[in-house]
Amino acid sequence: MQIIDGKEVAASLRREIAAEVAAWVAGGNRTPHLVAILVGNDGASQTYVGHKEKCCGEVGFRSTVLRLPEETSEETLLGEIARLNADPQVDGFIVQLPLPKHISEQRVIEAIDPKKDVDGFHPVNTGRMISGLPSYLPATPDGILELLKYYGIETAGRHCVVIGRSNIVGRPIANLLSQKGWDCTVTLCHSRTKDLKKVVRGGDIVIAALGKAEFVTADMVKDGAVVVDVGITRVPSDKTKSGWKLLGDVKFDEVAPKCSYITPVPGGVGPMTIISLMKNTLKAARREVYK
Known part of the structure; x- marks a missing residue:
């Protein structure tokens, strides 16, 4: 069993991106500029945006964060989006994301110019991805692909089982792994899947992205499977200074011994998501997707 170290992969890709940015700027081009809009005071969102700011500095991007109060109206936010x-x-x-409940996330996503949608959530970019055209890939699915590539994990002809059908992870990673070049046979599972354990046991590669702590247990995974744990749930703990700990969707201690490769939580998929955002921003600066 080998641990898939997302921190190591992210550090390697961060160095590559920094070198590309340096060459881009040395060629007389403007420094790539990424902006994040943060509405409200959600602790996890503030931490995540802070990590993005730090990573921008490490790869040589210009970074701006627009912090808006919780009570910001939808129309005010849409005005900021139009300005950007x-x-x-x-x-x-x-x-x-997430946004305060009085703001429509879908309306906000659709208001962003697809050319600047480096999260890859706009329906135009989703459509381009599904069609196999150049696009900004959603961060978590792209991060998973980078992990598989870095560790040389074979995907062609293998059965991949994805648990969870969100538009942010489940559906896009299922689509991407079925495309030419990855060539997986993909089964997408969800809450209405019958005999879920049996279906998951058939997976050579299992991607757990349903958001339920330690849902995937040893009896659901076959020997030698590759397991990618996307979930991250805070649970109370009296053994940490913070009073909580992070758990993935996979019951790691009992599943790991059966695996050929497995991602930990934390330190697996998580570090890759910000790297994918950096990749998309550099693509945007270079006009690689929209000429």
Whole structure:
């Protein structure tokens, strides 16, 4: 059994991106500029945006964070999005999710110019991805692909079982792994899947992205499987200074001995998501997707 070290892979890719940015700027081009909009005071969102700011500095990007109060109206937020869409000094931007309940996330996503949608959530970019056209890939699915590639994990002809059908992880990773070049046979499972344990046991590669702590147990995984744990849930703990710990969707201690490869939580898929955002921002600066 080998641990898939997301921190190691992220560090390697961060160095590659930094070198590409340095060469891009040395060639007389403007420094890539990423903007994040943060509405409200959600602790996890603030931490995540902070990590993004730090990573921008490490790869040589210009970074701006627009912090708006919780009570910001939907129309005010849409006005900020329109301003960023029109700003030629901004290559890409994200609106950090989740948003306050009075704001429609879908309306916000659709208001972002697809050319600057470096989260890859806009329906235009989703459509391009499904069609196999150049696009900004959603961060977590792209991060999973990078992990598989870095560790040389064979995908062609193998059966991949994805648990969870969200538009952010489950559906896009299922689509991407079925495309030419990855060539998996993919089964997408969800809450209505019959005999779920049997289906998951058939997977050579299992991607757990349903958001339920330690849902995947040893009896659901066959010997030698590759297991990618996307889930992250905070649970109370009296053994940590913070008073909580992070658990994935996979019961790691009992599943890991059966695996050929497995991602830990934390330190697996998580570090890759910000790297994917950096990749998309550099693509936007270079006009690689939209010429």
